[in-house]
Amino acid sequence: MSTPLRALIITVLAIGGTFGLDPFRNYQLATAAACFAAVAGLTVLVGLTGQLSLGHAVLMAAGGYGFAYAASAVEGPWPLALAAGLAAAAAVSGLLGLLLGAAAARLRGPYLAGLTLALVIALPAAVNTLPLGGDQGARAPFFPVPEALSALIAVEQWHAWLAIAVAAVAVTPLVMLRAGRAGLRMRAVLDDETASRLSGVDPGVVKAGAFAASAVPAGLGGAVLAIATQQVTPGGYGLAFSLLLVVAAVAGGLGSIGGAAIGSVLVTVLPWFIDELVAAAPAEFGQRLDGNLAVLLFGAGLIALTTAWPGGAARLLDRLRAARPLRFATPSTTTER
């Protein structure tokens, strides 16, 4: 089955699935779809080229700001505003990704991770220094349910539909990229830079391109969050959120798109679920546990996964799938050197 066809089927199934969810679950689904787009980009970047970015939240924020300003500026029917916003989100995040990629091409492991970490920490300073609305952030336009559908679905479900559609548009090219020539080049650069250079593959170009290709879905993910929450604030894209994206990529198994989907649902639903449990605890102690317990568990899980079980959820899927004969040999992904 070709990748676009499979993507179409999954998208239709997911949109059908929204009918079985209440409004709050649909809002969570939209959030998970936004995370999925960003985590898919991150997992391809880390798993295939070995470049660890701790700053994908900033790329999401760049996409969110791009979406908010462009979609607000366009006067006209809503599909036009939506398309303009998404195009701006992809352009802004792609440009930032290309800049970072140019730096990343010259850097290895800890240097790149540190540079992207500094970027996340500098985000609040950047929005206060540049004319981006400061800590209040920017307002994104509200997309109401179209007339024809307004009798059928609530606004949360409509936003979930938009989120699923945008995530599909963001991730499908990534899947094709990963399976094609570009993915092969990324694996070659990860395995041995010198050998790949001798074979005519320029590691710098491949690394910079991979960073830009991973930034665009992250920016579209930020646009999805802007649609679902109608605002973009720097506080929403802090270090904690950026690390959560890394958790999702690792939990799903680095390099695996299916794993990215599992990981992003996990980091969206689990904190909410734990906070629901914590709400039963006595007031003052419960207030301290609120939000922190989930981070504690994610951190412990991250350590346990990396030391004991580096494949993540994708390895589990592979093992289940291995029980059946495969028609195509899937390209193996290297998670570490």
Add this chain to the structure above:
Amino acid sequence: MDRFVFLFAAGLARGAVLALFALSLVIVWRTARVVNFAQAAMAAAAVYAAFAVTAATGSYWAGLLTGLAAGALLGAAAERGLMRRLPAHAPLPGIIVAIGLVMVLQAGLAIAFGPEHRPMRPPFSERPFIIGGVPVLSPNDLFTLAAAAAVMAALALLFNRTSLGLQLRAAAFAPETARLLGVRVPRMVTLGWALSVAAASLAALLLVPTELGLNPHAVDLLFVNAFAVAVIGGLDSPAGALLAGIGVGLLVSLVTGYVSASAAPLAVLALMTLVLLVRPGGLLAPKEARTA
């Protein structure tokens, strides 16, 4: 001009703390070839230990010693318990485990002590001396400068002039050969971690009382700036950490004073990006072997 002198003096004290924290990153990089992204969270945990002891006994110095010991213990425990189990020569797992450690420590501290900023008193007065009508360093700034300088000098002596320092360096540069010559390499790596986190804890203990107060995230910005310092100076170079630390400290102080506080992180980020693009190994890094 008065303002420049004041900002310059404040920048020196800030730079000393930055240099000390950056030096701790250099130590752990030289002994174990990892950048410890959990350094800030571990230092924050050590400062909480110091805070608790100071609150219980009323003595700043008992708290300071406890903080240093807690930092050393945490460093040794992280190396023995986690980092040693990871595959060697792969930077990614080490960074990811350190990030997991950050999440566990910071969330654990927030649960145990609450998220609010707890005020810590500096050991000496913060009222600056006035020289020729210009306010310059305060007694506390002088203590910070002296403590950072003393510890950096002691570390330099330890690494360059003692048998233990020679073993530490040998274990870092040629582990196989060192082991054949009778150096207990795993013990040296653990010791390197303990020294590194203790130095980072001291830097945090010097910084936190002069800022907003103690909070699980109080050391994050120091870590990011110190990482920038270590990168600018070269992760392999203690002298680079010292020079770049003073330089970045002055830069932050001057940008905060003349432009705005929110522009300072951007200035550091811009400087780090510039250095990484021009000299990816840092300013004082030795030349790398050529590949293809």
